[in-house]
Amino acid sequence: MEKMTEEQVKSIANMLRKRSLWMIHYCTGCGAMELPPTMTSRYDMERFGLAPYVTSRQADILLITGYLNVKTLRRVITVYEQMLDPKYVIGFGSCTLNGGVYWDSYAVIKQLDRYIPADLYIAGCMPRPEAVISAFRHLMELIDSGKADGYKRYKRNLAYYKENQRKVLG
């Protein structure tokens, strides 16, 4: 049998990866309510090989819902750095994207992707389970095509992310 090229190995790895994703969800802002129907029999995300998970070390996806402020950002970064590669971040709702209705708040940090790399955003308030599922499907496509490379960007641009983090967290 011929030896497989590195490309082929990667593409098989990606294919397998996208079929078995475990998600840790960080829901201090909003939207935690949309996840139980997404996970359970109504919308049943397990049919795509997705499952909720409780610890950061075993999870592949970090789903962050709603606003993040200085206090919660610190925890999110800890969780993100505890996760093992490959890891993917989904921002859920307008707040992770641009601050949403809290754009003028003294605490909300507005843009998630200045602090950790986001692979995907679900815009709008609040995304229904259909939108969440379609985001997962999209993420699978990105993984398959090798475009979900947030964890690589985090390493490559570590100085940029760390500087931004230091600016708000002190």
Place this chain on the structure above:
Amino acid sequence: MMDIVDKIKGIEGVKVTVQRENRIFVDVSEDKVISTLYNMKLIGFHQLSVQNVIDRIKDNKFEIFYVLYSREYKINAIVRTWIDRENPVIKTADKIYPSAHTWEREISEMFGIKVDGNEDSGKPFILENWKDLPPMRKDFDSVKYSSEHFVFRHSEGENE
């Protein structure tokens, strides 16, 4: 209900307004708050639901209020007092209502009000590394603070 109002009126130095069924305002001067709260508890208001502050910046005052509830009578009584905005100090109510301890800690952080007798007042509570005016004061400019500290997204795509 009216017999309770009469009982409250018996406390020294209070001004009682019945706003509507089951809601009473009890206004007192700053130095009589603690004794009033004590007497309210004796009357039957055993629960402190909320203690908080309103910044009455036009009058140059802070309004401190305590929302009390009586399960027995099903009445809310709101004890209010006003203090100066300059060097604001209040006395702790945590010997009467233990939950006041935490409310006061939040008040001292969010409004910069010193709480006498509460050893946790002034300790960091919710905010981290806060160096500006206390954020719930009306003269604190939230938009300015936010735009100075957190970058707003103007264009599409990631900022790399």
